[in-house]
Amino acid sequence: MRQTVREYRLRAERSDFTAVVDDSGRHSARELLDRATGLAEAITPDGTPGGTVMVQADNSWRTVAATLAVGMTGGVLALVNRHTTGAEFTAALEDIRPDVVIAEPDAIREWQSPALPDGQRDEVLDGWTALAGREPRDVSRWSGGAVIGLTSGSTGRPKGVVQSETALRYACSCTADINGLRTGDAVAAVVPLSSTAAFCFGPWLSLMLAGPLVMTGRWDREAALARMAADGVRWTMCVPTMALQMGSAAAGSRVLEGVRSITVGGGPMDRGALTRAERSLGTRILRVFGMSECLGHTSPRPDDPEEIRLGRDGRPFPGTEIRAVSEDGTVLAPGETGRAQVRGPSLFLGYARGGKVEPPALTPDGFLPTGDLLMAGHDGTVTIMGREKDVIIRGGRNLDITEIERAVAGHPAVARACVAPVPDPLLGERAAVLVVPESDGGELGLDDIVEHLARTGLSKPKWPEFAFTVSELPQTTVGKLDREGARELARELHARLHRQGLHDRGDA
Numbered sequence: 001m002r003q004t005v006r007e008y009r010l011r012a013e014r015s016d017f018t019a020v021v022d023d024s025g026r027h028s029a030r031e032l033l034d035r036a037t038g039l040a041e042a043i044t045p046d047g048t049p050g051g052t053v054m055v056q057a058d059n060s061w062r063t064v065a066a067t068l069a070v071g072m073t074g075g076v077l078a079l080v081n082r083h084t085t086g087a088e089f090t091a092a093l094e095d096i097r098p099d100v101v102i103a104e105p106d107a108i109r110e111w112q113s114p115a116l117p118d119g120q121r122d123e124v125l126d127g128w129t130a131l132a133g134r135e136p137r138d139v140s141r142w143s144g145g146a147v148i149g150l151t152s153g154s155t156g157r158p159k160g161v162v163q164s165e166t167a168l169r170y171a172c173s174c175t176a177d178i179n180g181l182r183t184g185d186a187v188a189a190v191v192p193l194s195s196t197a198a199f200c201f202g203p204w205l206s207l208m209l210a211g212p213l214v215m216t217g218r219w220d221r222e223a224a225l226a227r228m229a230a231d232g233v234r235w236t237m238c239v240p241t242m243a244l245q246m247g248s249a250a251a252g253s254r255v256l257e258g259v260r261s262i263t264v265g266g267g268p269m270d271r272g273a274l275t276r277a278e279r280s281l282g283t284r285i286l287r288v289f290g291m292s293e294c295l296g297h298t299s300p301r302p303d304d305p306e307e308i309r310l311g312r313d314g315r316p317f318p319g320t321e322i323r324a325v326s327e328d329g330t331v332l333a334p335g336e337t338g339r340a341q342v343r344g345p346s347l348f349l350g351y352a353r354g355g356k357v358e359p360p361a362l363t364p365d366g367f368l369p370t371g372d373l374l375m376a377g378h379d380g381t382v383t384i385m386g387r388e389k390d391v392i393i394r395g396g397r398n399l400d401i402t403e404i405e406r407a408v409a410g411h412p413a414v415a416r417a418c419v420a421p422v423p424d425p426l427l428g429e430r431a432a433v434l435v436v437p438e439s440d441g442g443e444l445g446l447d448d449i450v451e452h453l454a455r456t457g458l459s460k461p462k463w464p465e466f467a468f469t470v471s472e473l474p475q476t477t478v479g480k481l482d483r484e485g486a487r488e489l490a491r492e493l494h495a496r497l498h499r500q501g502l503h504d505r506g507d508a
Contacts, residue, residue, distance in 0.1 A: 012030050037072070039125065040070075043124075049137050050074040053098060054096060055077060057194040057199065059217050064203050064213060078147075078148040079196075082104075084111070090113045091158055092158055096355065099137045100133070102128060105129050141357070143356075143357045145349050149195045149196030150194060161292040162350055162352055163349065164349060171296045179234075180260055185211045185235070188235075190215070190236055191242070196348075221242070225250060241473065244274070246281060247280040262283055270409030272412070273415060274310045289313040294344060297317055298317070299314040312382065312383045313384050320343070324338030332376075334377055335375065335377070337375045338373070339388060340373065341369050343365075343367045371387060373386050386402030390402055392429050394431065399461075404431060407452075419464060420491075432468065450464075
């Protein structure tokens with residue numbers, strides 16, 4: 001982290017600039033560097049070397065100041081979300097074993113764990129608490145890692161993704177080049193900053209650009225639109241739900257005409273819905289594919305045609321390779337769908353396990369299996385076709401959730417859709433769809449959905465057998481679609497139907 005912080009400090013010394021715009025106002029680079037210097041002294045008392053510092057990453061100046069402080073001391077930054085549960089926090093402590101924890105006092109009380117550092121306690125960052133342990137510090141255990149962000153695992157235990165400074169700089173440089181960003185440009189951070197990807201394309205990108213980082217403390221689409229427009233934001237990254245909500249809130253005003261582009265990834269995406277959102281916002285939306293383990297590894301360009309920008313998932317960053325393989329590992333030709341694998345300069349070092357890096361499980365030639373299904377195009381673009389395990393098994397037949405969602409989302413009155421399994425005593429599972437209607441769409445019934453699917457040509461065995469209109473789809477703390485929450489909601493609504501004595505019209 002030292003290189004990026006050193007470059008940032010030199011730029012601020014030459015000429016001060018607005019570094020952060022958040023709910024508390026505007027903060028200059030020199031102000032944040034002063035704050036960071038004081039924090040660095042607090043977390044390295046009596047000459048203690050820099051260590052692994054776990055920070056409650058909120059969307060405010062505090063996250064930037066903490067990043068600068070950790071970089072000044074040569075430490076490693078670990079990020080945690082305020083909404084992390086006590087059990088998740090304890091698991092993160094066991095895997096990361098931080099030397100210092102920095103968070104608001106209420107959070108530390110809620111997360112109370114015997115694994116918290118036991119030593120010096122200081123008030124920092126205007127009322128937050130820093131707990132520093134007494135044990136010797138050695139960041140070499142992270143094998144060159146600079147940042148650890150938590151991502152949800154399939155087992156429910158959070159996974160600490162360890163990324164190097166080189167990987168962060170590569171991902172940000174590629175993103176800046178693709179989107180035409182220059183030194184001093186403002187970027188916005190509207191997703192929670194506790195994941196590696198959100199941190200990379202928020203605080204880290206703003207440090208490299210030496211420009212304003214524009215944030216809102218909690219997700220509020222109207223507030224986000226107003227702040228981005230007022231402070232001249234040129235680019236931001238968000239999940240599809242956020243982009244569509246902002247498009248709806250803009251109501252065709254083209255309020256973000258000054259924004260060069262918005263990168264969207266991390267959830268199901270429908271071309272028609274994204275097209276309506278970008279026209280309402282007045283900017284360009286770029287549909288991308290990436291993950292915390294290999295940061296932002298594909299993107300279109302803002303001047304690409306709509307078919308490329310919104311209908312596919314971009315091209316690999318220069319130096320990054322992505323391929324589709326069959327079950328036996330054979331590399332597939334363009335136009336064939338297979339299991340996605342990726343390698344490149346932003347590939348992570350591994351997961352945090354027991355206080356050190358556990359290397360990832362790679363193929364013999366160094367590719368990371370992503371768990372996605374991918375089809376490469378003849379023109380170098382890629383399209384994600386869904387997750388390997390996103391299926392409903394109805395009477396022994398596998399139904400591709402992503403295929404059904406894309407078809408449903410093409411309905412002109414549908415803003416967002418999520419397909420989920422509901423239990424069936426005979427067939428095992430049936431397909432239900434949760435639908436968020438457009439603002440003027442009203443309630444959508446099953447008849448509306450299946451009539452649309454019949455017109456699209458989706459085969460009847462793939463049609464949902466239940467449709468539930470909801471005000472919004474369940475979301476994770478970082479704004480992505482919460483698949484498990486959606487499944488629970490679908491099961492609850494399905495059970496309510498049966499309690500009311502209603503039945504579906506599906507064929508057994």
